[in-house]
Amino acid sequence: MTPIARIPVQMVSGEERREASDALAIEEPLEIRLNHVGPEGSEQRVLSITMRTPGHDDELAAGFLFTEGILRGAEDLREVRPHRPDAPAPGRTNVVQVSLHDHVTVDLQRLERNFYTTSSCGICGKASIEALRAQSPFPPALPGHPPYLSSSLLHRLPQRLRAAQDGFEATGGLHAAALFDASGERLLLREDVGRHNAVDKVLGRALLDGLLPLRAHVLLVSGRASFELVQKASMAGLPCLAAVGAPSSLAVELAQEAGMTLVGFLREGRFNVYSGDWRVV
Structure with a gap:
C-alpha cells in the first residue's frame, strides 16, 4: 500500500464550508x-x-x-x-x-x-x-520480432492499471507505471509522485529479480511519455511503451531509433501509434 498523509482541510461547496480531512500523496x-x-x-x-x-x-x-x-x-x-x-x-x-x-x-x-x-x-x-542518450546493454528491438500486440489487448491495459492504483484512488496525486506480459497480465505496478520514479521502481524490481531484458513485455505509464521514459524503457530492452497521455517529439524520435513501439493517448477505447506500428496487429 502506498503511504499517504491525512491533513485537516476546509471543504467549500458553493457557499457552504465544512471541516474535513484529506488524503495526500507523501513527497x-x-x-x-x-x-x-x-x-x-x-x-x-x-x-x-x-x-x-x-x-x-x-x-x-x-x-x-x-x-x-x-x-x-x-x-x-x-x-x-x-x-x-x-x-x-x-x-x-x-x-x-x-x-x-x-x-x-x-x-x-x-x-x-x-x-x-x-x-x-x-x-x-x-x-x-x-x-541523455545512455547506451542500453541490450541490442534494440528489431522489426519483425515478437511480441505482436492486438489493439484489443492494448485497450484493456488502462483499466487494469487503474484498478490497481490504490494510492491514486486515495489521493488523486500519484503517477503509476505497470509492467504487463504479452498476454496482458499485470506483473508489477508502482506508484510515485514522480512518473520517472514509478518507472525506475518497476525496472529496478525487474533488475533485482533477474528479469532483464524485458523482451516480451509492455510498460504502461499513467501520464505522458517523455524522452526520459522512452530512454528508461529502451535501457531495459522493452519493445513497447504505452502512455495514457501524449508523447513528446523527442520521445518519438528516440523510440524510432530504438525500434520501440510507442503508443500514446491510450484511453477511452482509442490510441495513437507513434513508432513501431508493425507490432500492433
Whole structure:
C-alpha cells in the first residue's frame, strides 16, 4: 500500500464550508549514495537527490542507476540498503546506500550532469541532449520480432492499471507505471509522485529479480511519455511503451531509433501509434 498523509482541510461547496480531512500523496527527498572503488581506492559520494513517494527505495535506487548506465546488470550490485545513523530514529530513512562490486568501473565524468531532480522533471540539469542518450546493454528491438500486440489487448491495459492504483484512488496525486506480459497480465505496478520514479521502481524490481531484458513485455505509464521514459524503457530492452497521455517529439524520435513501439493517448477505447506500428496487429 502506498503511504499517504491525512491533513485537516476546509471543504467549500458553493457557499457552504465544512471541516474535513484529506488524503495526500507523501513527497520526501531520497538521497542515493554510491559506494564504489575509484582510482584512489574506495569512494563514497552522493549521486542523486530526488523527490519521491517513500517505499520501494531499493528498487528506485537500482532502477535509477541502471537506466543512467552506471549498472550493467544485477551482478554489478553488492548491496542496496537504507542508511541508518548509529542512533537511528524510529520510522523510515530518506537515504539509501548502493554498494558496487570491485570489478565495476564507474566513469562519473562521462555522466556530467546535475543529479538533483524534482518530482515533475527527472532530467532537469542535464548537460546536453547527448548526455541523455545512455547506451542500453541490450541490442534494440528489431522489426519483425515478437511480441505482436492486438489493439484489443492494448485497450484493456488502462483499466487494469487503474484498478490497481490504490494510492491514486486515495489521493488523486500519484503517477503509476505497470509492467504487463504479452498476454496482458499485470506483473508489477508502482506508484510515485514522480512518473520517472514509478518507472525506475518497476525496472529496478525487474533488475533485482533477474528479469532483464524485458523482451516480451509492455510498460504502461499513467501520464505522458517523455524522452526520459522512452530512454528508461529502451535501457531495459522493452519493445513497447504505452502512455495514457501524449508523447513528446523527442520521445518519438528516440523510440524510432530504438525500434520501440510507442503508443500514446491510450484511453477511452482509442490510441495513437507513434513508432513501431508493425507490432500492433
